[in-house]
Every structure is written in C-alpha cells, then in structure tokens.
Amino acid sequence: MMLRIKRVPTVVSNFQKEEVEEDSRHASGCGRNCFRSCCLPGAKLPMYAFKKMNKIEVEKKSAGSENKEPPVRFLGSLLLGEWEDRMQRGLFRYDVTACETKVIPGQCGFIAQLNEGRHLKKRPTEFRVDKVLQPFDENKFNFTKVGQEEVLFQFEPSMDNEAQFFPNSPIHIENSPSVVAINVSPIEYGHVLLIPRILERLPQRIDQDSFLLALYMAAEAKNPYFRLGYNSLGAFATINHLHFQAYYLAVPFPIERAPTRKITTTSRGVKICDILNYPVRGLVFEGGNTLDDLSNVVSDSCICLQDNNIPYNVLIADSGRRIFLIPQCYAEKQALGEVSSEFLDTQVNPAVWEISGHMVLKRKEDYEEASEENAWRLLAEVSLSEERLREVKELLFEAISCSMEEDNSVTQNILKDSDVGPQSLEDVDSLKGSHPAIMGLVFEGGNTLDELSNVVSDSCICLQDNNIPYNVLIADSGRRIFLIPQCYAEKQALGEVSSEFLDTQVNPAVWEISGHMVLKRKEDYEEASEENAWRLLAEVSLSEERLREVKELLFEAVSCSMEEDNSVTQNILKDSDVGPQSLEDVDSLKGSHPAIMSV
Numbered sequence: 251m252m253l254r255i256k257r258v259p260t261v262v263s264n265f266q267k268e269e270v271e272e273d274s275r276h277a278s279g280c281g282r283n284c285f286r287s288c289c290l291p292g293a294k295l296p297m298y299a300f301k302k303m304n305k306i307e308v309e310k311k312s313a314g315s316e317n318k319e320p321p322v323r324f325l326g327s328l329l330l331g332e333w334e335d336r337m338q339r340g341l342f343r344y345d346v347t348a349c350e351t352k353v354i355p356g357q358c359g360f361i362a363q364l365n366e367g368r369h370l371k372k373r374p375t376e377f378r379v380d381k382v383l384q385p386f387d388e389n390k391f392n393f394t395k396v397g398q399e400e401v402l403f404q405f406e407p408s409m410d411n412e413a414q415f416f417p418n419s420p421i422h423i424e425n426s427p428s429v430v431a432i433n434v435s436p437i438e439y440g441h442v443l444l445i446p447r448i449l450e451r452l453p454q455r456i457d458q459d460s461f462l463l464a465l466y467m468a469a470e471a472k473n474p475y476f477r478l479g480y481n482s483l484g485a486f487a488t489i490n491h492l493h494f495q496a497y498y499l500a501v502p503f504p505i506e507r508a509p510t511r512k513i514t515t516t517s518r519g520v521k522i523c524d525i526l527n528y529p530v531r532g533l534v535f536e537g538g539n540t541l542d543d544l545s546n547v548v549s550d551s552c553i554c555l556q557d558n559n560i561p562y563n564v565l566i567a568d569s570g571r572r573i574f575l576i577p578q579c580y581a582e583k584q585a586l587g588e589v590s591s592e593f594l595d596t597q598v599n600p601a602v603w604e605i606s607g608h609m610v611l612k613r614k615e616d617y618e619e620a621s622e623e624n625a626w627r628l629l630a631e632v633s634l635s636e637e638r639l640r641e642v643k644e645l646l647f648e649a650i651s652c653s654m655e656e657d658n659s660v661t662q663n664i665l666k667d668s669d670v671g672p673q674s675l676e677d678v679d680s681l682k683g684s685h686p687a688i689m690g691l692v693f694e695g696g697n698t699l700d701e702l703s704n705v706v707s708d709s710c711i712c713l714q715d716n717n718i719p720y721n722v723l724i725a726d727s728g729r730r731i732f733l734i735p736q737c738y739a740e741k742q743a744l745g746e747v748s749s750e751f752l753d754t755q756v757n758p759a760v761w762e763i764s765g766h767m768v769l770k771r772k773e774d775y776e777e778a779s780e781e782n783a784w785r786l787l788a789e790v791s792l793s794e795e796r797l798r799e800v801k802e803l804l805f806e807a808v809s810c811s812m813e814e815d816n817s818v819t820q821n822i823l824k825d826s827d828v829g830p831q832s833l834e835d836v837d838s839l840k841g842s843h844p845a846i847m848s849v
Contacts, residue, residue, distance in 0.1 A: 261343060261434060261435050262433045262434060262435060262443065262489065263391070263393070263395065263396040263397070263400055263431075263434055264341065264343075264397060264400065264434050265282060265284065265395050265396055265397055265400075282395075282397060283397050283398045283399065284394065284395055284396065284397060284398070285393065285394045285395070285396055285397075285398060285401065285429075285448060285449075286394050286395070287423060289398065290421050290423055291423075292420075293398060293420075293421045294418045294419060294420050294421065295398070295401060295403055295404055295418075295419060295421055295429070296328070296332070296402070296403040296404070296415070296416065296417050296418065296419065297403060297404035297405075297406060297415070297416045297419035297427075298322070298324060298328060298403055298404070298405055298406075298413075298414075298415055298470075299406050299407065299408035299409070299413065299414040299415070299416070300324075300405065300406070300407060300408060300413055300466050300467075300470050301408050301411055301412055301413045302407050302408070302411055302466070303466075303469065303540075303541050321413065321414060321415040322415040324413075324470045324471060324472070325470075325471040325472065325473055325476055325498070328402075328403065328415070329402065329403075329430065329440060329442065329471070330439075330440050330498065332402040332403060333402065333432060333439075333440050333441075333442065336399070336400070336402070336432050339399070341399065341400060341432060341434060342432070342434050342435075342436060343367060343434050343435050344367035344435075346365070346436040346437065346438060346439065346441070347439060349363055349364055349365050349367075350363070350364040350617065351363045351364075352620075353501065353727070354609075354620050354621060354622050354625060355621075355622065356621070356622030357622070357694065357695055358504040358507070358528075358607065358622055358625075358626070359501075359502065359504050359507065359607070359726065359729060360504050360607050360608075360609055360620075360622055360625040361499070361501060361503075361504075361607060361608045361609065362609045362611055362617055362620040362625075363437070363438075363608065363609070363610050363611065363617075364611055364612075364614060364617035365437065365610050365611065365612060366612060366613075366614070367435075380484065380559075380582065380585070381483065381484065381559065382455075382482050382483050382484045382485075382555070382556050382559050382560065382561055382562075383453070383455055383483070383556055383557075383559070384453060384454075384483055384490055385453060386451050386452065386453040386490060386491065387490060388451070390489075390490065391489060392451060392489065392490075392491040393431065393443070393445045393448055393489070393491050393493065394448065394449065394451065394491075396431055400431050400432050400434065401429050401430070401431045402429075402430045402431060402432065402442065403429070403430055404419060404421070404427045404428065404429055404430075405427075405428050405429065405430050405444065405463070405467060406427060406428060407466075413470075423449060426447040426448060426449035426450045427447070427448065427449070428444070428445065428446045428447055428448065428463055429444075429445050429448050430442050430443070430444055430445075430467075431443045431445060433495065436497065437497060437603060437608070437610055438497040438498065438499045438608075439497065439498050439499070440476070440496075440497050440498040441495065441496070441497040442495070442496050442497070443493045443494070443495055443496075444463070444464060444467055444478065444493065444494040444495075444496060445491070445492065445493045446459070446460040446463050446464075446492055446493075446494075447460075447492075451491065452491070452492040453490050453491070453492065454481075454482065454483050454487050454489070454490045454491065454492055454493070455482075455492065455553075455556050456480065456482075456492075456549055456552040456553060456556065456564075457549065457553070458545065458546060458549045458550075458553075460492060460494075460549075461545050461548060461549035461552065462541070462542065462545040462549070464478050464480070464494045464566055465541060465544070465545050465566065465570045466541075466570075467494075467496065468496075468566045468567075468569055468570035469541070469569055469570040471569060472569055473498070473569065474567070474568050474569055475498055475499055475500045475501070476496065476497070476498045476569075477496065477497070477499075477503070477565060477566060477567050477606075478494050478495065478496040478565075478566040479494065479495045479496070479563065479564065479565050479566070479601075479602035479603060479606070480494050480495070480552075480563065480564040480566075480602060481495075481563050481601045481602050482552075482555070482556065482561050482562050482563070483561070484559075484561030484581055484582070485561035485562055485563050485578050485580075485581065485601065485602075486563075486580075486581065486599045486600070486601035487601075494566075495602070495603075499608065501727070502726060503565070503567070503606040503607045503608060504528070504606070504607030505525065505528060505530075505565065505574055505605065505606045505607050506567055506568070506572070506606075507726075508525050508526060508527055508528040509526045509527050510523035510524060510525055510526060510534050511523055511524045511526055513533075515537070516543075516547065516650070518538060518539050518540075518543040518547070519537050519538045519539040519543060520535055520536070520537050520538040520543055520544055520547045521535070521536050521537045522534070522535055522547075523535075523536075525574070529625075529626045529627075529629035529630040529632075529633060530576055530578070530605050530629050530630070530632050530633040531576075531633045531634055531636065531639045532574055532575055532576035532577065532639075533551075533574070533575045533576075533643070533646075534572060534573070534574055534575075535547060535548050535551075535572070535573045535575065536568075536571055536572045536573070537571075541570070544570075544573070547650055548564070548573050548575065550649055550650055551575055551646045551649065551650060552564065552575070553649070554645055554646050554649035554650075555575075555577060555642070555645075555646070558645055560577050560642060560645075561577070561578055561579070561581065561582070562575060562576060562577045562578060563575075563576045563578060563601060563602040563605050564576070564602065565602055565605075565606050574606070576602075576605050576632075577634050577639065577642050578600070578605070578632045578633070578634070579632070579633075579634055579638075580600050580631055580632040583631065589631060593627075593628050593631060596611065596612070596613065596616050596628070597612050597613070598610070598611065598612070598616075598628065600628065600629060600631075600632045604628075604629070605629060605632060607625075609625055609628075689734075689791050689792060689794065689797050690732060690733055690734035690735065690791075690797075691709075691732070691733045691734075691801070691804075692730060692731070692732050692733075693705060693706050693709075693730070693731045693733065694726075694729055694730045694731070699728070702728075702731070705808055706722070706731050706733065708807055708808055709733055709804045709807065709808060710722065710733070711807070712803055712804050712807035712808075713735060713800070713803075713804070716803055718735050718800060719735070719736055719737070719739060719740070720733060720734060720735045720736060721733075721734045721736060721759060721760040721763050722734075722760065723760055723763075723764050732764070734760075734763050734790075735792050735797065735800050736758070736763070736790045736791065736792070737790070737791075737792055737796075738758050738789055738790040741789065747789060751785075751786050751789060754769065754770070754771065754774050754786070755770045755771070756768070756769065756770070756774075756786065758786065758787060758789075758790045762786075762787070763787060763790060765783075767783055767786075
C-alpha cells in the first residue's frame with residue numbers, strides 16, 4: 251500500500267509553481283535569470299571560502315596558532331546582511347519579523363510563533379510519505395529553478411586553507427557550487443537554505459560530504475543561536491532536492507535544554523546519548539577528535555536510516571558541536587489515519603523546528619491557546635515507541651560499528667545501559683557517572699515570577715544569615731536560577747588550596763563556576779582542558795555532607811516563608827538525596843512550585 255498525505259506545500263522560491271511545469275525547455279534567454287545552463291554563463295555571485303578544520307576548534311584558537319580573522323563576518327555581515335538586502339528588495343512573501351512570537355510558560359520553554367502567511371492561498375498537495383529515498387524528478391520544482399537574485403552566495407572550501415571572501419566570483423558550472431539561498435517563506439530571521447552541489451541535482455538524502463558541509467556552515471557562524479536543520483522525505487521535506495535549512499533565533503530550543511544519558515563514547519571521541527524528559531525520543535551526538543569524526547558518525551547514522559526507510563529529522567546545534575537525530579513516524583501515522591483531528595486541524599507539520607521546540611502555528615486560536623501540555627501532546631505523536639526506537643538504535647549502532655571498524659575503531663557494548671523509560675512531562679531519568687563535580691541547587695518554575703524570586707531570595711538570605719558564601723546565576727531569561735554555596739576563599743585562607751591552582755590567580759566567582767573560565771596567563775590558556783577546569787571547580791564545592799546540612803537550613807527557611815504565604819512545601823526533602831556528583835550524574839528533586847533541583 252502506498253502511503254500519501256495531503257499538505258500545503260511550503261513555497262521556498264518566488265519561481266515555485268503548484269503545477270508541474272509542462273514546458274521544461276530552457277533555451278537561451280528564458281527570461282527568468284534562473285540557476286540553469288540557460289542563464290548561468292557569465293553569471294557571478296559572492297563566494298565565501300571557508301577554512302577546513304582538523305580539530306574541532308569552533309570559537310577557539312588552537313594552542314600555538316594564530317588564527318586570522320575572516321575577511322568578512324560570516325553570519326553578521328555576509329549571511330544576515332545579504333538576507334536583509336533581499337528583504338528590502340521585497341523578495342519575501344511576508345515580513346517574518348512582524349510575526350508574533352512568545353515563550354510558552356512551563357518547564358520546557360516551548361516557543362510559539364503565529365505565522366499565518368506561510369500557507370495562505372495555497373491548496374493541499376499529495377506527498378508520498380512511505381519512501382525516504384525517491385529519485386530526483388526534473389519535472390518537479392527544484393532549486394535550479396530559483397532566481398539568481400534569491401541566491402545569497404556560494405559556500406565552498408578554501409583552496410589555501412584560509413577563510414576568504416570574493417564579492418564577485420564567477421559561477422563555475424562544471425564544479426557544481428554549493429550555495430546559500432533565501433527561503434521566501436521564512437520561519438524566522440535569517441531563514442536560508444544550504445544547497446550542496448546544486449547543479450548535480452541530488453535528491454533529498456544525506457551523504458558524508460553534504461553533512462560535513464552543513465557542519466562547516468554551523469561552525470563558521472560561530473553563534474549557538476544560528477542552527478541548521480534537515481528533514482528527510484517522510485519527515486516533512488517537501489522538495490526532493492538536497493538541502494538543509496538554517497535560521498537565527500536568540501533563545502534556547504527546548505530540545506537543547508533536555509537532559510541526556512550517555513550510551514557510549516567511540517574511540518574517535520564521539521559521545522552518543524539518549525534524550526531524556528522530552529516528548530520525542532532520539533539521540534544526541536557530540537565531541538569527536540576531529541570534525542570529520544563527528545560528521546561521519548552522524549552521517550553514517552542518517553544513511554542507515556535512509557537505507558532502512560526510516561524518516562528522520564536532524565538539528566545541528568551549538569555551532570556544530572551537538573547534533574540531534576530524531577527518527578519519527580508522524581506522517582506515517584497521519585497517512586494511516588492514526589492522528590486525531592485535534593492535531594490535524596492545527597495544520598502543524600512537526601518537522602525539525604517543531605520537534606526542537608519552536609512551534610510554528612498557522613491559526614490565531616492555536617497561538618492564543620498555546621500551552622506546554624498541548625505542545626507536549628502533539629510532539630509525543632511524532633515519537634517512535636520505546637520498543638521501536640530500540641530496534642532503530644540496534645540498526646544504527648551496527649552501521650556505526652561497521653564504519654568505525656574500517657577506521658580501526660571499536661563500539662563493543664554500545665547498547666549497554668541505553669534503556670530509556672517512558673517519555674513524559676513528569677518522568678526524568680537520572681544520569682550516572684564517576685567524576686567529582688561542583689554541587690549546588692537549581693530553581694525553576696513557579697506559578698508567578700514573584701514565587702520563583704521569593705524562594706530564591708529567601709534561600710540567599712538564609713545563606714547570608716548563616717555566614718555561608720554563595721554565588722547565583724540567573725539564566726534562561728530568568729526561568730532558571732543556579733545557587734552555589736562555596737568554600738574556595740575559606741580554603742585559600744586556611745592554606746588548603748594547592749599552589750597549582752593558586753598560581754593561576756583564577757578567582758572562581760559566578761562566571762567561572764558557571765563554566766566561563768577567565769584565565770590570566772597565556773600558558774594556562776594554551777594548556778586549558780576540561781580536566782583542569784573540572785579539578786579547579788571541584789575545589790570550590792562544599793562536601794556532600796556539608797551541602798546536605800546547608801540544604802536542610804535552606805528548606806527550613808523556604809518552608810517558613812512559604813507558610814506565611816499560605817503555600818505548602820511538605821515532603822520537600824523527599825527524594826533529595828544526592829549521590830556522588832560527576833560529569834554524568836544529575837539528581838533531580840521533586841517538590842512543589844517552583845521546582846528545586848540539585849546540580
């Protein structure tokens with residue numbers, strides 16, 4: 251049985267048509283200034299030639315090297331500058347900067363946008379959703395039919411391994427350039443398409459070269475709020491011509507904030523984790539000895555999914571350092587009539603951005619009634635079952651093992667401890683590990699901002715009154731607050747801090763404790779490592795026993811203040827035992843509003 255769904259296709263180009271073009275002739279002078287052989291001879295576009303990286307050195311200079319500043323700021327000046335130029339020239343179908351956007355109240359921080367212009371005046375079209383790999387069809391819309399004015403620049407590796415910018419570079423047809431083009435129906439500011447080797451007319455399927463190109467683009471942007479996404483066929487890609495999407499949104503995505511549990515680290519340094527406490531099950535990849543290592547593990551996983559006809563979405567986050575891979579089944583369930591009309595009526599197509607927590611809503615009533623519960627329930631429909639995900643992971647790990655064995659890598663026991671419990675709003679799995687770490691508390695939630703503020707400020711007052719030094723970090727636009735009692739200065743005064751740390755002259759205050767290490771000597775900067783930072787911060791932390799005493803003081807103080815406000819904090823210490831703090835061990839506390847958790 252062939253599975254199809256009807257949906258309103260996204261118009262990504264002003265030259266895109268609803269009907270299949272009957273006349274595919276492209277004689278000289280077609281008049282469209284398109285990206286085909288009829289119009290390309292003599293055409294020129296800006297070209298950004300990026301520097302290839304060996305080590306993952308995003309936003310960092312490798313020890314002993316002097317990295318030259320790029321000739322033009324890739325994100326701020328080039329990509330966004332060219333994008334704004336096209337906006338001023340009226341090439342977009344609507345002004346996305348005028349779309350209403352809000353963060354939905356709740357623990358996850360889902361983002362809702364009202365985008366009524368994205369589907370207006372379009373009729374639904376049938377899309378086949380039961381085949382992830384489909385041959386390229388020249389008769390359907392593809393990116394060679396866009397206007398040259400919609401293409402911002404060429405994006406190619408540098409020939410001399412230094413970033414270069416050429417404002418007026420010829421388009422070499424025989425080399426099939428990779429290009430960055432606007433999406434004329436943008437979801438957010440700076441919404442663009444990365445089209446690898448555009449003239450090769452590749453179908454929508456990831457290969458190693460194209461995925462590495464996408465990672466280089468994320469790394470070149472050097473901004474964690476500029477993310478790339480990929481949708482396979484069957485997972486709400488509607489154009490069967492290889493492309494990635496990207497845009498800028500200066501707020502954390504909920505999926506980026508979700509806790510993870512480590513499954514394994516490959517011998518090439520790539521860590522693979524399960525996503526926990528999130529409505530959609532999936533995997534996170536990060537690390538790697540080189541950018542190629544990370545790219546190859548993820549692209550091999552994507553190729554495995556494609557070859558096994560499993561639809562999926564990919565989010566490239568944190569300037570290319572973290573990659574989320576989400577197998578999904580929503581379109582299949584939709585085609586089988588297994589999705590309720592409640593969700594179908596919203597016309598929300600849960601592709602990579604929606605799965606990541608950015609909900610693009612098309613009806614005003616859905617935007618006004620948006621809630622964390624509704625977003626969670628919709629995304630839960632996207633997720634594979636726990637049993638099905640286990641089967642998919644077995645396929646993936648077998649594929650990764652094969653590819654890594656060719657590189658003399660080992661992935662034995664890759665499935666050990668990889669069970670993921672039910673994904674729900676109330677179910678958080680804890681992570682286990684072995685290295686000592688700094689300890690403290692996290693506060694979030696509350697029915698009002700005053701409630702959150704009062705609980706934290708009462709805790710601070712209690713520490714002050716009991717002569718306990720502490721640091722506070724207010725994060726996530728005020729939604730999460732980290733409270734860290736500390737003892738480094740006391741230990742320093744007592745002569746209990748080793749000269750190794752004293753010689754660095756680092757004073758571990760709130761920024762250092764939060765992970766931003768301000769170093770004062772060049773040798774410390776060049777020799778900086780995660781282990782060194784971790785060992786220094788471990789000197790800051792109270793002992794587990796001392797922290798337990800401090801928490802008893804805090805919870806007594808919080809309980810008193812909340813009783814005066816007719817609030818209840820009974821059982822606030824229930825399940826609050828904290829095991830050994832480590833790189834991979836986080837223990838959460840269950841209580842009333844706001845939630846209080848151990849770091």
